[in-house]
Each structure stands twice: as structure tokens, then as C-alpha cells.
Amino acid sequence: MGSALQLFVNRLTSRSLLTDEEMGAILALTGKVSQVATHVDFVRLGEQVDHSCLVVDGLVGRFGQNKDGARQITCLHVQGDMADLPSVVSPKSGWGLTTMTGTTILRLAHADLRRIAAAHPGIAEAFWRDCVADGSLFSEWVVNVGRRDALSRIAHLLCEMAIRCARAGLGDGGSFALAITQSDLGDATGLTSVHVNRTLKELRSQAGVTIKSGKVTIPDWDQLVAIGDFDDGFMLLDGPAPRIAAAA
Known part of the structure; x- marks a missing residue:
């Protein structure tokens, strides 16, 4: 605990x-x-x-x-x-x-x-700030499902999870643990399992990304970022903010 x-x-x-x-x-x-x-x-x-x-x-x-x-x-x-x-x-x-x-x-x-x-x-x-960060992630997920194509959606999600998993000690960004089924990945991106399968094959072709046995491997980070239209600003990772409570 x-x-x-x-x-x-x-x-x-x-x-x-x-x-x-x-x-x-x-x-x-x-x-x-x-x-x-x-x-x-x-x-x-x-x-x-x-x-x-x-x-x-x-x-x-x-x-x-x-x-x-x-x-x-x-x-x-x-x-x-x-x-x-x-x-x-x-x-x-x-x-x-x-x-x-x-x-x-x-x-x-x-x-x-x-x-x-x-x-x-x-x-x-x-x-409070953690809840703000949570809301920022949620807003980006709305954009991801509503305004990106299938390839960009999955690429964007994998970029986000690569950073979050690395910060949680679950990998190093280029390789990280993410035990998720294609069905669940479809529910996270608004795609059918068949469409997810086809899109993962395309990601493997374009950026070398593989998902196997609960592990994601990203050999070309810059290419995945480009495909996913990914900018980590929404994750609010600029470091600790000044204390509001202490200044009051």
C-alpha cells in the first residue's frame, strides 16, 4: 500500500x-x-x-x-x-x-x-490541480475521437500512454506495458475491432509500432508523434506550479 x-x-x-x-x-x-x-x-x-x-x-x-x-x-x-x-x-x-x-x-x-x-x-x-489535469486529458480524448482519423487516433493514444507509463515506472517511452485488447482499444478510439486491427497493421508499416503480449514497442517516436498529431501540452507536465495556498 x-x-x-x-x-x-x-x-x-x-x-x-x-x-x-x-x-x-x-x-x-x-x-x-x-x-x-x-x-x-x-x-x-x-x-x-x-x-x-x-x-x-x-x-x-x-x-x-x-x-x-x-x-x-x-x-x-x-x-x-x-x-x-x-x-x-x-x-x-x-x-x-x-x-x-x-x-x-x-x-x-x-x-x-x-x-x-x-x-x-x-x-x-x-x-484540485490533479483534477484539472484529469479534465485536460479528457478534453483531448474528445478531440481525438471527434477530429482525428483512425490512424492518428491510435497513434495519439499510444503517444500519451507511452509518456504516462514511463512516468509511472512501466517503461521508457520506447517500450512500455499496456495490456489492452483490440476490442478495448476500439472502445477508447470509437473504432470497431476490425478497424483497430487494420489500423495497427498500418502503424506497424509506417512507424514500426508493435503491440504484443501486453507490451508496446515504438522504434520511431518522431514518426509516431507526426502520425498522431501529438503535442503533450494537454498533459500539463511543465513541472510543479507555484503554491497558490502559500501566497494567499
């Missing part, structure tokens, strides 16, 4: 300045660890929750769906991500969370997260 909380602290401090005391308060949190099998919805659409879910390991998809059950994955979460931090202040879930692989989840009580945020304004600010 401690290592998962440290990954979450690392995620927060990539965008926010935290004191040793504040980091200690986060690392002292306790919660309930759950092992969740592949393709299980562990937060349902519209569910009232009293905890947030930290991904310890595995891969999680946030999704919406229509009345017929067709799904659109709107974000992927890797280890160290708090997949539903906004639920701390909005406990009725506007989306669902499902596992892409066998996944370990640490459930942290909203009451505890609110307590440390109230005691430490710097933590509250870091939580």
Missing part, C-alpha cells in the same frame, strides 16, 4: 509543490485493498460512492455508455492514478470504472481525503 501511495505522491508532486509534512500525511493514509478481475465494473454509472480508487497495479478504463450498453472509454488509468479523485467532492459517479486487466485497487475513504485536505491547504491545491 505504501508504494502505491508513493506513486500517487509522485504524480501529485509532478504538478504541485508539497512539503514533507504534506507528503507524510498522504503516505499515512490507510484504505482497503481489493483484487479485481479483468473486465469487471468496480464503480458503476450513477453509483453513490464514499471512497476514491487508487490504482495499485493493472489498467483501468473510465467509461460512459448509451442505453443499449455500447461503451466509450474516456480515459485509461495506470498505477499511481487516483481514477476518481473528483468523487471526493461529487460522490455520485457520472462515469463508470472498469478493469482492462486483473487490477489491484486501494480504496481510500472520502472522509480521510477531505480531512487531510482541510488540514493541509497545499494538499487540497494538489488534489
